[in-house]
Amino acid sequence: MRKMSVRVEKWPLHEPFVISRMEPMLHGEVVVVEIEQDGYVGRGECERMDIFEPDYPYDVLATVQSAVAAVEAGISREELRELLPSAAPRNAIDCALFELDAKLNQQPAWQMAGFADEPQPVTTVFTLSLDSAENMAKAAAAQKHRPILKLKLGRNGDLERVRAVREAAPNTRLVIDANTGWSFAQLVDYLPALAELGVEMVEQPLSFEEEHLLETITPALPITADESCIDRSSLAALKGRYQAVNIKLDKTGGMTEALALLKDAQEMGFEVMVGCMIGTSLAMAPALLLAQQARWVDIDGPLLLSEDRSPALNYRQSDVEPTQGVWG
Known part of the structure; x- marks a missing residue:
């Protein structure tokens, strides 16, 4: 029972x-x-x-x-x-x-999920909150030892923010999340400069009302669907607009649908990102299984917390290691 x-x-x-x-x-x-x-x-x-x-x-x-x-x-x-x-x-x-x-x-969860090998450590982005260019540069300088930073953007002055971060962290990989905050005109204007600044990818730049315009451009760097990618039913509308999808368990409604979404997205030729909401290692551990298949990994939720639950995943700077007893 x-x-x-x-x-x-x-x-x-x-x-x-x-x-x-x-x-x-x-x-x-x-x-x-x-x-x-x-x-x-x-x-x-x-x-x-x-x-x-x-x-x-x-x-x-x-x-x-x-x-x-x-x-x-x-x-x-x-x-x-x-x-x-x-x-x-x-x-x-x-x-x-x-x-x-x-x-x-x-059996372990990774085996039940259909993966051939047990999970290995992955490198997660570290997220910088949206702030002034000056404050984001300070935050980037403090985190420049990390291999990859994710910048929260979506307001006027975003190119200045990226330039300031790049100057403060010249050797760090960068990805951007605009959280639907740009217009199509801004996106088209920003993309060449972002590519020159070494940005690898832009996540969900446009609102749902404007994202159909992505069909009219060939972007200088991959654009990833986040808010627009919920589950498998989202994929058909994303084809021809986005080059990658962000799989989040809080959007898919769990591992069962996330695994199906991962399979279908890969078969349709999408690059994969695995993301998270704010949460503890208990929320990140299932995502760590999915992250084995991802080009970009964003499971830094516990790094933003003052403390994590115990037992917890082992975060060595930006490397996330599986830990016995957390989940699965």
Whole structure:
């Protein structure tokens, strides 16, 4: 017989986290699900996104709690995809069921996911919050030892921000996330300069209303769909607009759909990025499995926190190493 428990946790941040389309985040807030069956426990975590994004379409905690009866009645991960939409609430439950299934089957999660080899360390980006050019340059100088930085942009003066960061961190790889904050005209204007500054990739520069215009250009560097890539149903509309997709468990609604999205995206010729929301190692560990297949990895959530849960993934600067007992 199954038993499902749900709790909310708050995790302090080192400093406020700022992106173009949201108010500054002062702490991380997550929903943790634990499902017990036959002496085994599966765990999952999602960000409580509706706390930080006023237009988020779901009450994350209430949606998770609405599924308790179905989970305790024995619902499968495949049936869960019919019960709940691709979103954060389903992620916490799906990851808990995924780990539980792995334990009940007496196999590691990476094997159950269909991977041939156990996960190896990966290099994650380190994210710099949106700020003035001067402050972002200071932040970049403090992190210039890291191999790759991700810059949150999406407001006027972004080229000045990138130039300032590049001067402060001349040898660091750079990727950019504009979080839908640019117009098409700005994107076309910025791309050649960004390429000259050594930027590798631009993530979700345009709003949903303008992204169809991406079909009219051949960009100087890859453009990655983030907000526009939810699950497999997103892919057909992204073809011809984006060169890469960002797979996030809080968007796909868990590992089950994320694995299917990964397979279909690769077959369609997309480059893959694996990303995250603000969260602890419990949220990053499933993403670490997906990250084995990714060109860009953004699972730096715990690096932005003042503390992580225990046990935790082993973060050696920007290298993320699997750790026994975290998940899976």
